[in-house]
Amino acid sequence: MSGTTRTSAELDVRRRQILFRAWHRGMREMDLIMGRFADAEISNLSEEDLAEFERLIEVLDRDLLGWITGEAQTPENYDTPLFHRLKAFHSHTSPIHV
Structure with a gap:
């Protein structure tokens, strides 16, 4: 069970692969964080x-997970606008308390 709420039929191969990987990370909490973001944003992401x-x-x-929850400092090379979008998306949409 992937958890995804969207179809990938209209997505190109790269986006389908990213969507699948976002929902199959290993840690269920991260599946939900990355997968939900991918479900909502994958069609709109630039190259x-x-x-x-x-x-x-x-x-x-x-x-x-530590960076997203603020339990660990985000390394400068990962502290990007996309990471901030992911973090904001999680804090506004997730009922998960990680």
């Missing part, structure tokens, strides 16, 4: 944003 999201997908769950 630059897609590359940045792919880079965030590669970050270890425990590190990324």
